[in-house]
Amino acid sequence: PxxxxxxxxxxxxxxxxxxxxxxxxxxxxxxxxxxxxxxxxxxxxxxxDPKGLLIGEGPCTKDLIETTDKDFRIVTIVSVVLVFLIIALVTKSISLPFILISVIELAIFINLGIPHLTGSSMPFVGPIFISTIQLGATVDYAILMTTRYKDERMRGIARKEAVWTALRTSIPSILVSGTGLFAATIGVAIYSDVDMISSMCILLARGALVSMLLVIFILPSMLMAFDGLIKKTTAGMKDCDKNTSETRKELFV
Structure with a gap:
């Protein structure tokens, strides 16, 4: 009472x-x-009481999760737009940014989906963290290969040969960069006793490997499939097939 x-x-x-x-x-x-x-x-x-408040650890965590979901969408859109503009300026192309970002975003979605498939937990800030860091840290793998592909095509090399040359010359650099990022982050993940730090580093280490594999195995196929669109939407590439014919004539002579 x-x-x-x-x-x-x-x-x-x-x-x-x-x-x-x-x-x-x-x-x-x-x-x-x-x-x-x-x-x-x-x-x-x-x-x-319309002005009443429900407070505590449970409501606070629920609010944080809902806020994080909203922030995740905003951060993803902003980061993708900024990276798109940077790639468009560097490559002078409209289609290449779509192709490159789609490959890395697929790697990000796979990375974020693995904890669900394995039944492991992930901090609620994980999607925001990995969607920005993995995109910024691994998109250079795709840029490296695409730049070489573009140079080969503008020199008059045929589509298949240009993609193969870009893949062959880019793989060593991509492997060094990807495995280096993996080694640096997996060490922290294993050593750290802080769950959030360990989880974030595991996400980043796994993301480096996933992005590396997708760039090596998926990006060349996309460059082959969308070669016609790339030629039409990239500055200086509209006459690459003409250059290819001239190159073949020179080789024949």
Whole structure:
């Protein structure tokens, strides 16, 4: 009964215009069951007091997750647009940025999907972290190969030979860069006792390998498939087939 409580204690829990209620939950933090329970409690609370607040570790975590999801979409859009503009200026092309970013974004989606397939947990800030860092750190693999492909095509080399030359000459640099980033981050992941730091480094290490493999095995096929579109949307490449014919004539002579 409230009557047996000291006034100083009762004053902490209840006032003239407010009342504090302590609610314990059997559900784990950040689980779907707890989030559903929080929604139900909020609906009950708003019926009695529209200005009432539901606070605590559970509601705070739920708000952080919802805010992170919104921030993830914004950060992804901003980072993709900025990288798109940089690649477009460097390559003087409209189609190449789409191709390069699509390959790296596929690598990011695979990287973020692996924890779900393996049943492992991932910090709620993981998507924001990896969507920006992996994109910025590994898109240079694709730029390296694409730049060589573009140079070969503009020199009059046929499509297949240009892609093969770009792949053959770029693989050593891509392997060194990718495995170097993997080695640097996996060491921190193994050594660190802080769960968030370890998880972030595992994501980045795995992302480096996934991006490296996709650039080596997927990007050449995309360059082959979209060669016609690339020629039409890249400055200086419209006459590359003409240069190819002239090169073949010179070789024949």
């Amino acid at each position: 409230q009557e047996i409580l000291p006034k100083d204690i009762l004053g902490i829990l209840k006032g003239e215009k407010w009342e504090l209620m302590l609610i314990n939950s059997q559900y784990g933090l950040a689980t779907d069951a707890l989030n559903d329970q929080i929604d139900q409690l909020n609906s009950i609370l708003k019926k009695h």
